[in-house]
Amino acid sequence: VSESFDIVAATGSYAVHIEAGAFADWLADWRQDIILADDYFQTSLSNLQATNIALYYPASESTKSLNEAPELIERLRRCGANRQTRIVAIGGGVIQDLTAFAASIYMRGVPWIYVPTTILAMVDSCIGGKSSINVGPYKNLVGTFHPPRKVFIDPQLARTLPLDQQASGIIEAAKICFCRGPESFRAYLACNPYPGMATEALATLIAHSLREKKWFIETDEFDQKERLLLNFGHTFGHAIEGASHYSISHGIAVGLGILCAIAFVRQDKEFDGKNPYGASPVVAQLEKHLTSLLKAVPELRQHVASLSLKEVLDRFESDKKHKQDSYVLVLAETSGEVVLKKIVKTPESRNRIETAIRSVVESYAR
Ligand SMILES: NC(=O)c1ccc[n+]([C@@H]2O[C@H](COP(=O)([O-])OP(=O)(O)OC[C@H]3O[C@@H](n4cnc5c(N)ncnc54)[C@H](O)[C@@H]3O)[C@@H](O)[C@H]2O)c1
Numbered sequence: 001v002s003e004s005f006d007i008v009a010a011t012g013s014y015a016v017h018i019e020a021g022a023f024a025d026w027l028a029d030w031r032q033d034i035i036l037a038d039d040y041f042q043t044s045l046s047n048l049q050a051t052n053i054a055l056y057y058p059a060s061e062s063t064k065s066l067n068e069a070p071e072l073i074e075r076l077r078r079c080g081a082n083r084q085t086r087i088v089a090i091g092g093g094v095i096q097d098l099t100a101f102a103a104s105i106y107m108r109g110v111p112w113i114y115v116p117t118t119i120l121a122m123v124d125s126c127i128g129g130k131s132s133i134n135v136g137p138y139k140n141l142v143g144t145f146h147p148p149r150k151v152f153i154d155p156q157l158a159r160t161l162p163l164d165q166q167a168s169g170i171i172e173a174a175k176i177c178f179c180r181g182p183e184s185f186r187a188y189l190a191c192n193p194y195p196g197m198a199t200e201a202l203a204t205l206i207a208h209s210l211r212e213k214k215w216f217i218e219t220d221e222f223d224q225k226e227r228l229l230l231n232f233g234h235t236f237g238h239a240i241e242g243a244s245h246y247s248i249s250h251g252i253a254v255g256l257g258i259l260c261a262i263a264f265v266r267q268d269k270e271f272d273g274k275n276p277y278g279a280s281p282v283v284a285q286l287e288k289h290l291t292s293l294l295k296a297v298p299e300l301r302q303h304v305a306s307l308s309l310k311e312v313l314d315r316f317e318s319d320k321k322h323k324q325d326s327y328v329l330v331l332a333e334t335s336g337e338v339v340l341k342k343i344v345k346t347p348e349s350r351n352r353i354e355t356a357i358r359s360v361v362e363s364y365a366r
């Protein structure tokens with residue numbers, strides 16, 4: 001079974017193709033291209049392919065830092081890359097960000113194609129065209145918009161991913177589908193997503209999640225309005241991810257972050273004029289589903305237990321999306337609708353934020 005659709009972007013459309021087991025065939029067509037891959041694939045790729053130029057990088061946050069870019073650009077030049085050269089990126093979000101960034105500036109821009117290898121990249125980051133690069137201690141501080149020419153997804157590649165990385169990606173898919181609306185979230189749940197799920201069900205999940213994300217990025221390519229809703233769970237989540245010094249992976253932190261956002265609203269007696277979530281089956285469903293995905297992550301309890309609540313709060317406060325006098329948060333209403341809200345900074349609202357974070361942290365540290 002295979003599936004294809006197009007993403008419309010300002011710089012032209014690009015196709016997404018999903019097909020389980022096709023990776024080796026695709027690779028045979030890329031002999032003329034420069035491969036830039038996660039070093040996890042070094043052995044398997046060199047067995048498959050002898051003729052390509054291949055550059056390998058570890059998938060660590062320091063790889064996608066601005067400091068590393070000059071070295072990669074020199075490497076591309078030494079391999080003879082010119083304006084006609086295509087770069088094929090094979091890896092998760094780190095390799096994607098590094099390649100997209102380098103391809104966007106090398107000789108003022110060269111084409112690239114992308115083979116995501118993590119579930120997170122397959123269900124989410126592979127479309128949208130953003131590159132995000134770390135500068136010193138600042139994560140994702142600079143970047144460009146430079147979509148790939150084509151995205152090739154082989155869900156079978158995800159089978160070797162550790163369970164926490166699988167849960168991480170599945171949670172981002174849950175977030176996208178929930179943000180799109182109750183019907184989309186129901187279709188997501190119907191795939192019965194869990195770490196270790198069968199390849200065929202994963203392929204269905206990937207197609208569903210990407211079609212829903214497609215709506216957001218085609219409606220609002222440059223993050224003005226609708227696309228901002230996809231930050232659901234991310235302000236709390238980034239604070240948790242950073243405070244764990246990245247021992248909690250991104251999607252897992254987002255899952256905890258969504259639970260914090262729900263806990264925050266639950267304390268607000270007047271949030272959308274109703275008893276918050278008093279009768280909200282869809283929010284309850286999301287909560288229950290995330291809880292079961294998070295339970296599948298064996299080391300989570302230990303990582304959450306070693307979080308400093310103060311550091312999570314400090315990081316929450318310094319999020320660049322907040323305004324001088326108000327917090328900017330994406331929150332879910334009782335109907336399940338996800339909205340962007342400004343919450344005036346007061347001792348009371350600070351207190352509610354702290355209580356929400358504490359309740360989630362305490363329940364997962366047990
Ligand atoms: N630009 C964007 O739109 C965007 C969106 C979301 C996330 N990101 C970035 O993506 C990065 C996270 O990416 P990620 O979660 O996809 O993972 P990753 O690239 O950090 O890789 C995670 C781990 O999985 C390993 N791995 C990758 N594929 C594997 C496979 N098939 N089998 C076994 N191991 C494999 C890697 O070697 C690494 O150890 C972050 O830096 C984040 O900022 C970017």
Ligand SMILES: [Zn+2]
Nearest residue numbers: 172234250254
């Ligand atoms: Zn995310």
